[in-house]
Every structure is written in structure tokens, then in C-alpha cells.
Amino acid sequence: MSRIKDGNYNTKNFNISTDSHYSNENVVSVKGLRKSFKKLTVLDGIDFDIKKGTILALLGPNGAGKTTTIHILSTLLLPDKGIARISGFDVVKEVDKVRSLIGLTGQYAALDEYLTGRENLQMIGRLYRLSHQDIKQRTEELLELFDLVDAADRAVKTYSGGMRRRLDLAVSLIASPPIIFLDEPTSGLDPRSRLIMWDTIKQLAGSGTTILLTTQDMDEADHLASRIVVLDGGKIIAEGTSDELKQQVGSERLEITFMNTSYFEKAKEVIQVEKFHADSKMRTISFVTTGGVHQLRQVLSRLDEANIEVESISFHSPTLDDVFLILTGHSTEQSNREEREKEVFKQ
Amino acid sequence: MTRPSFRTNIRPENHSKFYWMLSDSFVLAQRSIKHITRNLDQLFSVALFPIMFFLLFRYVFGGAIDTGDMSYVNFLVAGIFVQMLAFGANYTTMNLAIDLQRGIVNRFRSLPISRSALLIGHVGADLVRNMISGLIVIGVSFLVGFHPVASVTEWISIFCLAILFSLAISWISAIMGLIVKSIEAAQWTGFIVIFPLTFVSSAFVPTDTMPGPLRFFAENQPLTHVIEAIRSWLVGTPIGDSGWLAFAWCIGIIVIAMPVATWLFKRQTLR
Numbered sequence: 001m002s003r004i005k006d007g008n009y010n011t012k013n014f015n016i017s018t019d020s021h022y023s024n025e026n027v028v029s030v031k032g033l034r035k036s037f038k039k040l041t042v043l044d045g046i047d048f049d050i051k052k053g054t055i056l057a058l059l060g061p062n063g064a065g066k067t068t069t070i071h072i073l074s075t076l077l078l079p080d081k082g083i084a085r086i087s088g089f090d091v092v093k094e095v096d097k098v099r100s101l102i103g104l105t106g107q108y109a110a111l112d113e114y115l116t117g118r119e120n121l122q123m124i125g126r127l128y129r130l131s132h133q134d135i136k137q138r139t140e141e142l143l144e145l146f147d148l149v150d151a152a153d154r155a156v157k158t159y160s161g162g163m164r165r166r167l168d169l170a171v172s173l174i175a176s177p178p179i180i181f182l183d184e185p186t187s188g189l190d191p192r193s194r195l196i197m198w199d200t201i202k203q204l205a206g207s208g209t210t211i212l213l214t215t216q217d218m219d220e221a222d223h224l225a226s227r228i229v230v231l232d233g234g235k236i237i238a239e240g241t242s243d244e245l246k247q248q249v250g251s252e253r254l255e256i257t258f259m260n261t262s263y264f265e266k267a268k269e270v271i272q273v274e275k276f277h278a279d280s281k282m283r284t285i286s287f288v289t290t291g292g293v294h295q296l297r298q299v300l301s302r303l304d305e306a307n308i309e310v311e312s313i314s315f316h317s318p319t320l321d322d323v324f325l326i327l328t329g330h331s332t333e334q335s336n337r338e339e340r341e342k343e344v345f346k347q
Numbered sequence: 348m349t350r351p352s353f354r355t356n357i358r359p360e361n362h363s364k365f366y367w368m369l370s371d372s373f374v375l376a377q378r379s380i381k382h383i384t385r386n387l388d389q390l391f392s393v394a395l396f397p398i399m400f401f402l403l404f405r406y407v408f409g410g411a412i413d414t415g416d417m418s419y420v421n422f423l424v425a426g427i428f429v430q431m432l433a434f435g436a437n438y439t440t441m442n443l444a445i446d447l448q449r450g451i452v453n454r455f456r457s458l459p460i461s462r463s464a465l466l467i468g469h470v471g472a473d474l475v476r477n478m479i480s481g482l483i484v485i486g487v488s489f490l491v492g493f494h495p496v497a498s499v500t501e502w503i504s505i506f507c508l509a510i511l512f513s514l515a516i517s518w519i520s521a522i523m524g525l526i527v528k529s530i531e532a533a534q535w536t537g538f539i540v541i542f543p544l545t546f547v548s549s550a551f552v553p554t555d556t557m558p559g560p561l562r563f564f565a566e567n568q569p570l571t572h573v574i575e576a577i578r579s580w581l582v583g584t585p586i587g588d589s590g591w592l593a594f595a596w597c598i599g600i601i602v603i604a605m606p607v608a609t610w611l612f613k614r615q616t617l618r
Contacts (some may be wrong), residue, residue, distance in 0.1 A: 081422045099459040100359065110454035112378060112383035126374045129359035129367060155385060171454075174361070200606045 027052045028073065028208040033082035035234075042068045044234035045082070051225075055201070055211040058226035059320070064215035067107065069256070070181045071266055073212065074104045086179060100128075103172030103180045107187065110168060113157040117148050117167050120156060121174055128175035135174070142170040146200070162193030169200065180204065183211040186220060186263040218320030219233055228320075232328045245323045252315050252320055254296060255286040259309040261265055270306045271299060277325050284309075288318075288326070361461075368461040375455075375468025376394050379442060380475050389438070393476055397431040397484045398614060404551055405491050406542045412552050424488045424495075425578035426550030429570060431484055435477040436516040437537035444533035445526030448612070456616055463609045469524075470517040477513040494582075500548065501580035504590075511597035512573050514540075518604035527612040549574050569596035 007052045035043040043065045050056045071077035073084055075095045084091065089097040104110075111120050118139055125135035141154045146166040147331040151159060156167065165185065172180060186194045187199065201224055205211050215221050221228045222242045230238040230245070238245055258264040264283040276287035289295055296313075303310060362370070383389055405428065409419040446452050446465065455465055497505065523536045548554075548566060548571040554562050565571060575589035575598070 039354065071453075076453055076456055099457060102457065103459040106450045106453055108450040110450035112451060115378065121383070123374055123378055124454070124458070127371060127455070127460050128460065129362075129370075293435050331371050342524050 008084055009201060018079050021072060024069075025051045028072065028085070028164045028212060030069075030084045031082055033069065033072060033084060034080045035077065036066075036080055041081070042234050043072075046229075046231070046234070046236050048229050048236065048239065050212055052210055053205060053208045054226045055205045055213065057211050057221035057228045058212065058214040058230050058231055059216070059221045059324070060214075060231035061197075061216060063233075065234040066131075066231055067183055070104070070232075071211065074102055074181050075099055076104075080154050091340055101179055103175070103177040104224045105165075105169050105172045105180070105182045105185060107183045111156045111164060111171065114155055116153050116155055117159070117163075118143065118152040120167060122170055124171045127175045130175055139173055146154070147196075148168045160193075162189055162196070165189060165193065165197060167198070173204075175281070178208070180212070180314075182211060183223060184214055184216065185217070198211055218258070218324065222320050230324065237327045242320065245320065246318045248323065248327075252289050253286055253318055254289045254299075255284050255314045255316070257284045257313075259281065259283075260284065263308045263310075266306060267303060267308050270302055272302060272306070273299065275326065286322075288322075289315075355550050360391045361490045364461075364526070365596060366470060368464060371460045371464035372467035372471065375464050376471035376475075377468075379472030380466055382442070383472065383476055383479075384578050387568065393435065393480055394432065394483055396426065397480050398487050401484060401487050401491070403495055404575065408551070414553060418492070418494075420488065421494060421582045422553075422578070423551065424484070424493050425581055426548075426575050427488075428481060428484045428509070428577060429481055430545040431480045432477050432513050433516050433541050433570065434537065435480050436473055436513065436520040437534075437541060439473045439517045439520040440527070441530065441533045442472075443469055443521055444530050447525070448530060462613055462616075466521050466608055466612055470514060470521060473517040473520075474510065474513050477509075481509055496583050497581050500590070505580050507576050507615050508573060508576060508593055508597070508615035511594065515569075515597040515600035515604065518601055518608055521608040522604060525608060525615055544568065549578075565612065569593070569600070572596055 004075075026049040028048075030049070033043050033046045034041075042063075042250050046069065048056065048064070058069060059066075060066055068077065072079050073086065073091055075091050079094060085091065086098045087101055087234050089101070091098050112123070112237055115123065120140040121142060126132075127139060130138065144151050145170070148163065148167060148170065151163060155346070156164065159167065169182070169185065182201070186197050191199060198220070200212065201213070211222075213224065220271075225242070227241055228239070228245060229236055238248060240248075256267070258267055261280070263282060264280065267277055267285060271285060273285075273287045276285050278285050300310070300313075381404065383393065401423070404423055405420055412422075414421055414422040428536075443466070446469075452465070452489060520536075520541075523540065524533055527533045527536060547561060548568060549565065550570070554565045554571070557565055569592075572589040572593040573582070576593040578584050579586035579589065
């Protein structure tokens with residue numbers, strides 16, 4: 001047993017920046033936003049800003065308040081308290097101004113099933129009050145950009161899920177709004193469509209569009225967003241760049257898998273690690289390593305003394321999954337964990 | 348691979364608020380009208396329903412219904428005609444409920460469009476659909492022995508009343524579409540509200556054989572006035588007060604239902 005691989009040690013730098021509100025750079029600025037539905041508090045006072053041309057991801061599980069935030073910002077919902085401004089315009093008082101600046105792509109494709117892709121684009125273009133010439137030109141551009149030229153004259157109900165999402169995004173871009181809200185833009189998409197969507201979103205941000213997206217997927221936030229706001233139960237529990245969030249969690253995580261459930265249960269009692277996550281389905285215990293190899297040796301000898309058989313041990317650099325796990329105490333998504341981990345040795 | 352870049356220099360056109368309200372309504376009506384031809388089920392029922400009902404009453408029930416000196420076909424046409432307009436309005440209820448259930452209303456709401464445009468669009472499409480149904484009814488009626496005696500002015504009166512009636516019932520249907528919580532419920536409202544309204548009237552049978560309270564309702568409800576007025580213009584039955592009452596009812600309903608529907612829509616889609 002020697003030096004553990006994947007030495008992605010980050011410098012301990014907890015410099016999670018706090019921008020001043022309402023600076024010129026901030027295209028979206030949210031302060032003290034609260035919203036309750038009857039007795040259920042959905043947003044419990046959140047603040048964040050988005051700089052021009054950047055992507056901010058609202059990350060959180062179902063019911064964290066992501067969609068509610070998007071709905072308030074896109075003027076569909078009134079906040080109970082707090083202020084939200086889009087390019088300086090108040091989302092409560094200056095509704096029409098805000099609406100002319102934003103594009104919204106909701107969780108469920110908001111398209112007309114019986115119209116063709118082209119007709120959907122043209123209809124929304126006209127409702128955005130563009131000139132007929134602009135609509136025509138823009139429609140063709142977007143169809144090409146989103147690889148929908150061949151399907152342009154087919155009814156949307158014949159489209160695949162990926163095509164719908166692409167068209168949905170294309171439709172919200174028809175008036176080339178400077179700010180786009182994307183509510184879970186890739187949920188339910190196959191991996192290929194997801195990559196295409198990611199690519200498009202990146203290009204969009206590259207062209208100067210400011211983007212707020214929500215996601216339950218750590219990977220997605222990691223890939224796309226320059227800043228991540230982690231929401232849970234209507235509160236912001238962490239904020240920063242992907243690296244900053246990872247740093248909060250520590251440099252590396254150790255994951256131990258046990259031979260059977262009784263070993264697993266016993267291990268939970270003897271392991272003596274401050275904060276660990278136990279996954280009974282996978283029979284794994286994972287925790288942040290603070291003491292490096294020394295700690296590993298300690299843990300292993302403790303398990304050994306208790307006659308607990310270990311199946312495998314692995315290290316991996318923290319993923320946003322881990323961040324979430326540590327910040328909220330509950331996991332969001334267990335999938336893909338196996339792919340990311342790097343096995344050190346097997347017994 | 349070179350892809351066209353994202354443009355960011357598009358500006359909306361400048362027109363008055365009123366222009367945009369008309370334009371938005373027109374765009375959304377266009378959308379709903381396209382649904383009629385794209386959605387085969389809808390097209391089918393719009394075209395076939397009146398024909399079925401017509402033939403059913405003409406040949407199955409017709410022989411057993413006593414309409415005095417007048418042939419039953421001549422009696423029936425006005426009734427079927429008005430019934431089809433009333434049934435057609437149920438599409439407003441349904442399509443509105445469908446729109447509200449799906450995400451598309453949120454998209455419309457996030458656009459800088461006139462608030463009542465979606466309602467006006469649905470009602471407008473209903474009018475087009477009803478005109479198709481109405482023409483089919485009149486067309487079929489000639490094939491099965493209908494002999495109208497209407498003059499040109501009377502045809503024009505029929506046309507005007509048909510439009511007003513269609514609008515009135517569509518606005519009521521819009522209210523129902525805004526109240527119901529599901530698409531299934533929207534289908535039911537047609538059965539619970541419009542079905543009895545068309546049958547407890549003078550549409551298919553003379554009202555004088557109905558029991559007291561039912562007869563009173565049948566003779567005084569708006570549909571009967573509309574039917575009686577149209578029947579009178581078509582085949583020359585006595586019109587009584589039905590002519591002006593029919594117009595008064597329709598205009599009255601529109602004047603009340605339109606703002607109510609708009610208010611409901613705004614409240615429902617309010618933030």
C-alpha cells in the first residue's frame with residue numbers, strides 16, 4: 001500500500017466571494033426572496049446575483065425551491081417578500097419590461113403539439129412582437145442552430161424528447177433575450193441529447209447571454225455553471241464556484257465497501273469517524289479523509305480488530321454529490337458514483 | 348462544423364396597445380384554428396356530429412314527434428343548428444383547460460402579451476369551428492327535404508344571431524374552462540350544462556307536452572328564444588318576442604361573461 005492516487009489536493013482557500021448587490025455587472029439580483037404556499041414555506045429568504053454573460057446553477061433536490069425561484073424571476077409568481085431585479089427592473093412592478101428581456105424554458109416543453117416546429121417559432125416570435133421579417137430570418141437561423149431543419153415542418157407531437165427540448169429552447173431564444181431561465185433543461189434526456197443541450201447552453205453563454213438554470217444533477221452544474229447556488233428546503237446552504245464548493249468538503253473522500261450487511265452494520269458502530277455517510281444498499285461507508293494515510297491505517301485496524309471483512313476501498317476527489325451530502329446530510333443522486341471512483345485495491 | 352452564432356440585436360416592433368391586443372388575439376386564434384384541421388378527432392366530431400344528430404332525429408325520432416302542420420324536418424333544422432353551436436362551444440372549455448394544464452400557458456404568460464388574448468383566441472377559433480358546423484347542418488338539411496322560406500334579410504338576421512349566440516356560449520364555456528380543475532371535468536361540463544340546456548328547449552319537440560315547471564323553463568330560457576327566432580326566420584313560424592329577446596340574451600351574456608372570464612383568467616394566472 002503506498003501513496004494514494006488522484007492527488008487532487010486543493011489549497012485550503014475558503015474565499016467564497018460575496019458580491020455587492022445591484023452593481024452594474026449583475027444582470028439578475030435577488031435579495032431576501034420569500035415565498036410560501038399556504039403553510040408550506042418554499043423559499044425562506046434567498047439572495048444571489050448573476051453577472052452578465054455567466055451561468056448560474058440553482059442546485060437542489062425536488063422541492064428545494066428552484067422552480068419557484070425561476071417562476072418569481074420570470075414574473076409568473078409574486079414573491080411574499082424580498083426584491084428581485086432583472087437588468088435593474090423590478091419583477092413585481094415592471095412586469096412588461098422584465099418580460100421583454102427574458103426567455104423561459106420550463107420543466108415541461110411548453111410547445112404546441114399540433115403546430116410544426118417552424119410554426120411554434122413563428123407564433124412565439126409574433127407574440128414577442130417582432131417584425132415579420134425578423135421572425136422569418138430568426139426562425140431559419142434557430143432551426144439550423146438547433147439542428148431542426150429536417151423536422152421543421154412536422155407537427156411537434158412527432159418529435160422525440162430531445163428534439164422537443166431543443167425546440168423549446170429555440171423558441172425561448174426567438175427574440176434573442178439577454179437573459180434566459182432554464183428549468184431543468186436536461187431532465188429526462190438521453191445522454192447524447194444531454195451533451196448537445198450542454199453544448200448549446202455553453203455557446204449561448206459564450207455569446208453574452210446570462211443564464212440561470214436549475215438542476216438536480218451535480219454533473220450538470222459542474223459542467224455548465226460558473227457559479228453554483230445550492231438550495232435545500234428553501235434556503236441557500238452553499239454558494240460558490242464548483243471548486244470552492246468542493247473545497248468546503250475537503251480534498252478527498254474514502255469509500256469502504258463491506259462483504260455483507262452484518263459487517264456493514266457493525267462497521268457503523270466501530271468506525272469512529274466524525275461525519276460519515278452510510279449507504280446500506282451498496283454496503284458502503286464514506287467520509288472525508290483529513291488525516292491521509294495515517295487515518296486510513298487507523299480505520300482499517302479498527303475494522304480489523306472487530307473482525308470486519310472489507311470488500312474494497314476507494315478514494316475519489318469530491319464530487320458535487322459529496323458536497324451536497326455533507327451540506328445537507330442527505331444525498332440527491334447515487335447514480336454514476338461507481339464510474340467516478342477510482343479503486344485502489346481489492347481484497 | 349460551423350454554426351450560425353446567436354444574435355442579440357433584435358428589437359420588438361412599436362405599435363399601440365390596442366394594435367397588439369388585436370394582433371396577439373389573432374395569432375392565438377390562428378393557432379387554435381390550425382388545431383381544428385390538425386387534430387383529426389376534432390375535425391371529425393365537428394363535421395360528423397351535426398350530421399349524425401340530424402339524421403337521428405330526422406329519421407329515428409322524427410316520425411313519432413307531432414309538429415302539427417309543419418313537416419318535422421322544417422321544425423328540426425333550427426333546433427339542430429343551435430344545438431351544434433352550443434356543443435361546439437365545449438371546445439373552448441376543453442382547449443382552455445388543456446392549455447392551462449400544460450406548460451404552454453406559462454410560456455404565454457412569460458411573454459409581453461395582452462392578457463385576454465388567449466381567451467379571445469379560443470373564442471375566435473370557436474366561431475370559425477361553429478361556422479363550419481353550421482354550414483354542414485344547413486347543407487345536410489337541404490339533402491333531407493328542408494324547405495326554408497327565409498328572405499335575404501332573414502338569412503342575414505340568422506347569420507348575425509348565430510354569431511352572437513356562438514360568442515355568448517363560447518364566453519360561458521371559457522368561464523367553465525377556467526373553473527374546472529381537469530381536462531376530464533372540462534368534458535363533463537358539456538354534458539352537465541350544455542346537454543340539458545339544448546334538450547330542455549324547443550329544439551327537438553314542441554314544448555307544450557312538457558310538465559309545468561320544465562315547460563316554463565323550456566319556454567323562457569335563452570336557447571329557446573334563439574331557436575324560435577331562427578325557426579321563425581327559416582320557416583315562417585310565429586316569432587312572438589323571441590326575436591329581440593334572443594339578441595338581448597346573447598348580448599347580455601357576452602357583456603357579463605366576457606369580463607368575468609377575463610377576470611377569472613387573470614386571477615388564475617395571477618402570480
